[in-house]
Amino acid sequence: MEYKIYKLQFTTGVHLGKRSLEDAGYTLCADTIFSAMCHEFVKQGETCLRAFVGKVCRGQIQISDAFPYIGDTYYIPKPMIKVTAEREQGDSVIKKAYKKLAYIPAQSLDIYLEGRLPVQREEEYFRKNLGDKATRTKAFVRSEEQTRPYRVGTYYFKQGSGLYVILGYEKEEDLREAEDCLDALALSGVGGKRSAGLGRYVLKAGVMPENLKRRLSCDRASVSMTLSVSLPRDEELESALERANFLLLKRSGFVLSPTYAREQQRKRDLYVMQSGSCFGHRFEGDVYDVSAGGAHPVYRYAKPLFMEVIS
Numbered sequence: 001m002e003y004k005i006y007k008l009q010f011t012t013g014v015h016l017g018k019r020s021l022e023d024a025g026y027t028l029c030a031d032t033i034f035s036a037m038c039h040e041f042v043k044q045g046e047t048c049l050r051a052f053v054g055k056v057c058r059g060q061i062q063i064s065d066a067f068p069y070i071g072d073t074y075y076i077p078k079p080m081i082k083v084t085a086e087r088e089q090g091d092s093v094i095k096k097a098y099k100k101l102a103y104i105p106a107q108s109l110d111i112y113l114e115g116r117l118p119v120q121r122e123e124e125y126f127r128k129n130l131g132d133k134a135t136r137t138k139a140f141v142r143s144e145e146q147t148r149p150y151r152v153g154t155y156y157f158k159q160g161s162g163l164y165v166i167l168g169y170e171k172e173e174d175l176r177e178a179e180d181c182l183d184a185l186a187l188s189g190v191g192g193k194r195s196a197g198l199g200r201y202v203l204k205a206g207v208m209p210e211n212l213k214r215r216l217s218c219d220r221a222s223v224s225m226t227l228s229v230s231l232p233r234d235e236e237l238e239s240a241l242e243r244a245n246f247l248l249l250k251r252s253g254f255v256l257s258p259t260y261a262r263e264q265q266r267k268r269d270l271y272v273m274q275s276g277s278c279f280g281h282r283f284e285g286d287v288y289d290v291s292a293g294g295a296h297p298v299y300r301y302a303k304p305l306f307m308e309v310i311s
Contacts, residue, residue, distance in 0.1 A: 004179075007069060010200065070126070131157040133154070223308075229301075270302065
């Protein structure tokens with residue numbers, strides 16, 4: 001498997017809410033990216049969609065969550081393993097800083113695992129240079145007499161910052177196909193409230209850091225971390241849970257397809273393991289059908305993109 005990194009340089013604000021319209025997150029899960037790509041392939045015809053989904057199911061194409069970057073620094077989730085800082089003994093400030101930290105520079109993973117990462121300085125740099133949250137007030141007009149305001153959380157990335165996605169691929173033609181899809185998706189945008197002009201970006205190929213490339217290319221490791229939301233198949237579950245540290249994330253939402261049902265319907269909820277979860281045994285996961293009686297399947301991406309944490 002080969003890997004390539006792509007930067008999403010946002011030209012507008014983006015709405016990546018988690019629980020409500022007022023949320024303003026700054027990351028994007030792989031299943032959301034996959035769903036958006038499927039909608040783009042639908043425009044090319046049902047055959048193109050089935051071909052793309054088939055390649056993903058067979059592991060010929062892999063997709064990471066979209067994580068932050070600042071300049072040439074790519075951030076990865078903090079691995080879900082216990083790390084003791086050098087100065088943590090009796091220092092509650094350092095302990096809290098390690099717990100609060102969500103992302104670390106990919107090139108600093110070894111330093112982090114040794115407990116030598118200056119977490120307070122890293123957190124301050126990350127917070128000041130990534131972007132800013134804002135709330136936009138909109139109006140829902142039911143009639144001339146009934147107008148109801150609502151608030152939309154929006155994140156604005158600073159110049160030189162944004163999100164990046166890693167694509168794993170077996171064939172160059174598969175990579176070009178996925179890249180063209182991400183490029184086309186830039187025009188319609190990602191996240192919520194795209195009809196209001198949010199989520200537009202410019203796609204740029206990034207330079208994969210050597211240490212990240214090496215960790216991604218390692219097929220075996222005593223501890224591996226997933227860079228995408230994932231869920232083992234039933235027959236993989238027992239092995240995957242052995243020596244695993246993970247958090248579950250509820251994934252839900254509405255079906256956007258106009259041919260699925262007469263009225264808008266919800267997808268079936270699926271609980272997946274968050275990116276950053278660590279495992280002693282790797283698994284393949286799957287693309288799950290989360291439809292609920294509609295006219296066609298609805299796919300939820302839950303395949304891991306693993307990287308080595310401890311050899």
